[in-house]
Amino acid sequence: MKLNAGILTEKLAKSKYFYTEKLGFGVTFENEFYLLMHTPNRQAELSFLLPHHPSQQPFFHKPYNGQGLYLTIEVDDVDSIYEDLKSKGVEIKVELRDEPWGDRHFAIEDPNGIGIDIVKYSTPES
Helix, strand or coil, X not given: CCCEEEEECCCHHHHHHHHHHHCCCEEEEECCCEEEEECCCCCCEEEEEXXXXXXXXXXXXXXXXXXXXXXXXXXXXXXXXXXXXXXXXXXXXXXXXXXXXXXXXEEEECCCCCEEEEEECCCCCC
């Protein structure tokens, strides 16, 4: 089983720019109403769909309303990605921090208002 999260949004071009230029994603497929992107290592995908498109069933028409969704991107070197995104002018919503349960992470926001938690998982020290 493979999961591909999809976001219904009018902001296809802004989403494409953000994920390619800021996070290094690639474009797997694109047409006038759909954008399928992949992580740099091609292990996960994320899609964007234009709301109310006549080719889609009504169930897939309502756009994302900007609340109640976040994505997690697991990385090996969270510190270097944090510095890279800061140097690219990406606003950091949650500063880089260590959690008592072992995570080292920070958070940003995509053009659709989706929170992105960028994390390095590790076992907490006893």
